Structure formats: C-alpha cells, structure tokens
Amino acid sequence: MTGSTLPIRRAVVALIVSSALLVGGTACGGNDTKAKKSGSTVAAAVAEPTATTSAEKQKFAKTRFVANAGLAAGATYQWIIKPYRKGKFKKGAGGRKLALVKAGVAGAFAYNRLKAAVKNAKGDPLLSKAVAPLTAGIDKLKDLPSKLRKGDGDAVNSFDDVINSVKDAGKSAGAEVKDKVPSAKELSSGS
Numbered sequence: 001m002t003g004s005t006l007p008i009r010r011a012v013v014a015l016i017v018s019s020a021l022l023v024g025g026t027a028c029g030g031n032d033t034k035a036k037k038s039g040s041t042v043a044a045a046v047a048e049p050t051a052t053t054s055a056e057k058q059k060f061a062k063t064r065f066v067a068n069a070g071l072a073a074g075a076t077y078q079w080i081i082k083p084y085r086k087g088k089f090k091k092g093a094g095g096r097k098l099a100l101v102k103a104g105v106a107g108a109f110a111y112n113r114l115k116a117a118v119k120n121a122k123g124d125p126l127l128s129k130a131v132a133p134l135t136a137g138i139d140k141l142k143d144l145p146s147k148l149r150k151g152d153g154d155a156v157n158s159f160d161d162v163i164n165s166v167k168d169a170g171k172s173a174g175a176e177v178k179d180k181v182p183s184a185k186e187l188s189s190g191s
Contacts, residue, residue, distance in 0.1 A: 061123025062175040065131075068117035069170060072110040073163045074181035079106035080144075084156040089148055100148055107144040107159070109187050114138045114166060121173075130169040137162045 079102045083089060088099035118138065121131040141162060147155035170177040 061120050062127060062173075064120040065117050065124070065127060065170060066175050066177050067180075068113045068120060069166050069177040070180040071182045071186065072113035072117065073167060073177060074179040075106040075110045075113070075187065076159055076163050077179055078181045079103055080110075080148075080156055081160055084153070089153075089156075103148055104144075105187055107141065107148075109182065110159070110163075111138070111141050111144075114141070114162070117166065124173065124175075127170065127173040127175055130173040131166065134162065134165050134169060137165065 083099045083103060087093055088095060089103070090096070093099075115138065118131055118135055121127040137158075141159060144155050144159055167177045
C-alpha cells in the first residue's frame with residue numbers, strides 16, 4: 001500500500017458512507033402525497049398513559065431482593081458477626097474502636113439494603129407474603145450501633161436472627177439469598 005492510495009481510499013469510503021446515509025434518510029421520509037390528493041386524513045396513533053401495577057414497577061423483584069438481601073447479609077457477617085465472635089467488641093480489645101466504626105457503617109448499610117429488599121419483595125406476591133412479618137424486626141435494627149458501643153452482645157444476635165429470617169423467607173418464596181460482601185465503595189455510598 002503506497003502513501004498516495006490511502007487518501008483516495010478514505011475519500012471513497014467517506015463518499016460511500018455519506019451516500020448511504022443520504023439515501024437511507026430520504027427513503028424513510030414520509031411524503032404521503034397520495035393520501036393528501038385523495039382528501040383522506042392520516043390518523044396518528046397516540047399512546048395513552050395507563051396505570052401500572054406494582055409488579056410492573058418492580059421488574060425483576062426477586063432478583064433485586066436477592067441482591068439487596070445478599071449485600072446486607074454479607075456486610076453483617078463480614079463486619080459485625082465475625083469481629084464479634086473474635087471478641088473485637090469487648091472493652092479493652094485491640095482494634096475495638098475501628099471494629100465498632102466498621103460495624104456501625106456495616107449496620108447502617110445492612111439496614112438500608114434490608115429496607116430496599118423489603119421494598120423489592122412487594123413486587124412479587126409470594127415473596128411479599130413471606131417477608132411481610134419481618135419488617136418489625138428490620139425496624140429494630142436501627143439501634144444496633146449504639147447497642148454495640150455499650151457492649152450489648154444481644155444486638156449482634158438479633159441482627160444475625162433477622163438476616164437469617166430474611167434468607168429463610170426468600171428461600172421459601174424461591175429466591176435463595178447468598179452472602180455477598182459489599183465493596184468499600186458500596187458501603188460508603190450506602191447502596
């Protein structure tokens with residue numbers, strides 16, 4: 001290939017592409033002269049808004065439920081349950097403050113994701129029935145960070161119980177939840 005043929009090829013390709021676009025654009029143009037000459041009118045189809053059901057608003061409800069509940073379960077296990085079992089929350093333990101901060105952030109994140117999972121569950125009738133009794137338990141999780149600072153071990157157990165209940169409810173509705181540890185970015189953004 002020589003240096004002089006390359007500009008010619010580019011010009012030819014540009015000419016072919018622009019011609020194709022020109023022909024394609026004019027072929028699609030609607031010049032309905034026959035309808036105008038015959039005096040008939042063309043009615044345009046107008047889309048009318050219709051009410052959408054909650055199921056339509058929550059597309060992929062089970063998938064979203066599984067993703068949100070899995071993130072909540074993963075954060076709970078990684079930054080709350082494991083450190084608790086290792087004794088990181090006890091007074092005088094090395095790294096206690098950092099463990100408590102991580103647990104607080106993970107607790108807030110898990111609470112946020114569990115609330116989102118419950119909202120997602122409303123899009124699936126079977127899942128909605130299975131998760132409905134758990135909302136009161138999820139609401140009680142708001143106080144977890146303050147309970148952990150006080151050294152309340154029951155707070156960790158109640159968090160674990162709620163997570164396991166959500167997993168069981170999902171499994172009974174055909175939406176098995178598996179732990180997925182969120183990234184630091186997901187934790188800090190809350191979603």
